[in-house]
Amino acid sequence: MARYPALVVLAFAISFTPAPAADPEPDPNQPYTAARAEPVTYDIDFRVIVTAPQGTRQLRIWVPVPPTDRGQEVKPGTFATFPAEVKPTTHTEPVFGNTFAYFEFENPQGAQVITHTFRATVWELHWDVDPARTVRIGTWPAAFDPYCRGERLILVDGRFKKLAGEIAGGKTGPAAELGAVMAWANDNLTYDHSNTSLVASSDHALTKKRGDCSDYHGLCASLGRALGLPTRVTYGLHLFPKNLPCHCKLEAFLPPYGWVSFDVSETQRLIRAIGTSPDLTPDRKAALATAAADRLRRGFRDNTWLMHSKGTDYDLAPKASQKVPLVATVYAEADGKPLPQPDPADPTKREFAWMTAHKYTPDRPVAYPFRDWKTLTPKD
Secondary structure, eight states: OOOOOOOOOOOOSSOOOOOOOOOSSOOTTOOOOOEEEEEEEEEEEEEEEEOOOTTOSEEEEEEEOOOOBTTEEEOOOEEEEESSOOOOEEEEOTTTOOEEEEEEEESOOSOEEEEEEEEEEEEEEEOOOOGGGOOOOSSOOGGGHHHHSOOSSSOOSHHHHHHHHHHHTTOOSHHHHHHHHHHHHHHHOEEOTTSOOSSOOHHHHHHHSEEOHHHHHHHHHHHHHHTTOOEEEEEEEESSOOSSOEEEEEEEEETTTEEEEEOHHHHHHHHHHHHHOTTSOHHHHHHHHHHHHHHHHHOEEOTTEEEEEEOSSBOOSSOOSSOBSOOSSOEEEETTEEOOOOOTTSTTOOOOSEEEEEEEEESSOOOOTTTOGGGOOOOO
């Protein structure tokens, strides 16, 4: 399997805002510094249908409420339930600042439907990371501890430290090291929804060498932390029709740029689709693959994805029966026991305790940049 093509310099047809000068005291709450382009406004109708086991006394459901940041502006929406009428309360957990609409259904009978309708404007984000400008931090402030620690699933044990050292050995600077980690993932992992942890397990990805987006980005997060880089997995919704609406991305804090977003799994799938296309010449395939890899390494977040939560291994608000590894779409418990997370992207699965239904209506046609290679700008 070929490695990512060499880095090339691309000119984006956008107005670029230079990254600020490095701060001697990095701040994990620093806003995104990326340049914005191509805004799209979506009317969103997101529904979750949950069927609790017979005899359930209390069904609890947490629905992430997407925040506004530099990449997205979310207008306040409305929640409704059917057939039982339940009013949600809103809570924000203290570690990552994720907000949830929380529902309690007493003695639920049959499936319960929660509907969240709202409007969001989403931009493309381009960081244009120059590896030569990134700054290595010797000791990160304590506020970065949640992004540097070893966790149940984002492991930072001897295996990951050894592998990270082998991958990044000889690379100069944090961006170049992270680029080597992402290239290794491209070379060694296979995208597979029938053999996935669904919860960003770095151990699953390292052991099985396969998985979904969460496994790819959980592994890259582990290797980044092993190299001394704060990393996190961010979850959100793909704003187009698909069986499983959720999707995650990797973020790494690279001074002076701050948090930078990377989509390793979708870039790999795009490069492979380019390589197998019968409609492209070998030279065109090489140019497009190089452009896709370069877009990844420079930092890119698309306007077809809405982020709703950040981080892994945390307590919900209000607290659930246990910490969650992450929240992909919603989290649900029946009498204090988690309901299994469905994976309708796995063609072998037939049974689900809950499911989502969703419709996203954009104000104009928009291409998904990890399927449509016309969105790439190769250097010919």
